[in-house]
Amino acid sequence: MHPDHDLPADLLAASVARLRDSLTPRPDPASTVSVELPQILPDGGIGEAAALEQLADALLTGAAQLQHPGFMAHMDPPAPWITWITALWTAALNQNLLHDDTGAAARAIEAQVVDWLKPFFGMDGGHLTPGSTLANLTALWAAREIGGVRRVVASEHAHVSVPKSAAILGIRYESVPADAAHRLDPAALGPLDDAALVLTAGTTAVGAVDPLDAGVDAAWRHVDAAWAGPLRLSASHRGVLDGIGGADSVAMSAHKWLFQPKESALVLFADAGRAHRALAYGSGYLARPNVGVLGSHGAAAAAGLAASLLAWGRRGMAVRIDAEIERSQQLARLVAAHPDFVLWGQPATGIVVWRPAHYDAALVRSRMRDAFVSLATVDGAQWFRSVAANPNADPERVLAAAVEALP
Numbered sequence: 001m002h003p004d005h006d007l008p009a010d011l012l013a014a015s016v017a018r019l020r021d022s023l024t025p026r027p028d029p030a031s032t033v034s035v036e037l038p039q040i041l042p043d044g045g046i047g048e049a050a051a052l053e054q055l056a057d058a059l060l061t062g063a064a065q066l067q068h069p070g071f072m073a074h075m076d077p078p079a080p081w082i083t084w085i086t087a088l089w090t091a092a093l094n095q096n097l098l099h100d101d102t103g104a105a106a107r108a109i110e111a112q113v114v115d116w117l118k119p120f121f122g123m124d125g126g127h128l129t130p131g132s133t134l135a136n137l138t139a140l141w142a143a144r145e146i147g148g149v150r151r152v153v154a155s156e157h158a159h160v161s162v163p164k165s166a167a168i169l170g171i172r173y174e175s176v177p178a179d180a181a182h183r184l185d186p187a188a189l190g191p192l193d194d195a196a197l198v199l200t201a202g203t204t205a206v207g208a209v210d211p212l213d214a215g216v217d218a219a220w221r222h223v224d225a226a227w228a229g230p231l232r233l234s235a236s237h238r239g240v241l242d243g244i245g246g247a248d249s250v251a252m253s254a255h256k257w258l259f260q261p262k263e264s265a266l267v268l269f270a271d272a273g274r275a276h277r278a279l280a281y282g283s284g285y286l287a288r289p290n291v292g293v294l295g296s297h298g299a300a301a302a303a304g305l306a307a308s309l310l311a312w313g314r315r316g317m318a319v320r321i322d323a324e325i326e327r328s329q330q331l332a333r334l335v336a337a338h339p340d341f342v343l344w345g346q347p348a349t350g351i352v353v354w355r356p357a358h359y360d361a362a363l364v365r366s367r368m369r370d371a372f373v374s375l376a377t378v379d380g381a382q383w384f385r386s387v388a389a390n391p392n393a394d395p396e397r398v399l400a401a402a403v404e405a406l407p
């Protein structure tokens with residue numbers, strides 16, 4: 001075997017040990033920048049062990065500690081260990097799902113994962129994408145090709161990837177007002193017979209869910225369920241997304257609430273055969289047409305999802321999602337009961353928006369130690385945003401750190 005592919009067992013063991021050490025909580029969960037690399041591309045290499053050593057500080061010690069008990073901030077879960085193993089396997093074997101020749105097994109796994117998940121959304125097929133930004137783009141591309149849409153209409157709180165997709169596709173974008181709870185106001189919709197209506201299931205800042213039955217006259221209805229889509233797997237919370245099955249397409253990020261490592265998401269279609277035919281490009285060197293935005297792509301997302309869903313089953317995934325909902329409700333209760341903090345509103349889908357009653361949110365956040373929240377501008381003011389996506393997070397610890405940080 002070429003030495004590039006003959007991984008020394010002691011280096012593997014040392015790398016895994018180093019990884020495990022980096023998961024032990026250190027005082028400050030935020031990412032720190034400690035990258036010391038040569039300014040100019042070195043002519044001679046330092047060897048694999050030394051290169052790993054040099055990068056370890058930045059990649060391991062400098063990484064945001066998503067698994068830290070004080071980290072309740074972004075839509076980025078710590079990745080379960082079963083997905084580290086599949087990620088290592090897929091990186092090492094480097095299959096390409098573009099061709100059957102180089103990825104038949106991985107393609108079959110991707111198709112199976114899509115088949116497992118599609119019924120929860122009332123869709124009949126789809127494919128994986130590296131994120132919901134691309135899932136939204138792919139869905140709106142299909143809307144343009146099949147639905148002939150000439151406008152994209154979405155609430156003022158739609159994710160940036162929605163206007164971005166419209167711009168890429170050369171379609172006019174129109175934003176419509178939402179109510180005080182950040183839900184699209186169906187009364188603000190005009191005729192939609194030439195439009196793709198994008199409804200959001202879990203807005204990025206506050207987690208609001210648009211009325212998913214709005215705009216039935218639209219030429220295409222797409223639900224951006226990047227964040228809250230996984231609630232469909234929960235017997236207790238699936239009703240929050242009732243109506244999603246009436247959509248023409250759905251986007252969902254598995255690297256958010258299905259706890260997958262980046263990059264992992266799905267675009268699903270009510271009529272996937274038709275959508276895929278519209279998004280297919282053939283060429284002489286391809287045994288089958290290339291479907292969707294990506295050309296070459298790897299097996300990591302399909303493998304991680306398959307492993308997690310097999311290991312835990314639907315029920316195990318739902319237990320984890322339900323626990324995050326409970327965690328968000330616990331933080332909301334603690335904040336609501338504290339005189340020095342204000343709760344923006346009850347969390348609809350696991351995102352708690354809150355702030356100090358008498359001090360600037362950014363100032364207090366900068367003084368927080370041993371816990372971390374994100375910041376979001378909501379209704380013109382800055383608020384803390386605590387996304388429940390970390391099974392280790394302790395809401396009492398997060399609130400205590402904020403209390404401690406008050407000037």
Ligand SMILES: Cc1ncc(COP(=O)(O)O)c(C=O)c1O
Nearest residue numbers: 131132133159202204224226253
């Ligand atoms: C509602 C919504 N849609 C789309 C996206 C984009 O998803 P991704 O980050 O997976 O590209 C996000 C990301 O935060 C989101 O919150």
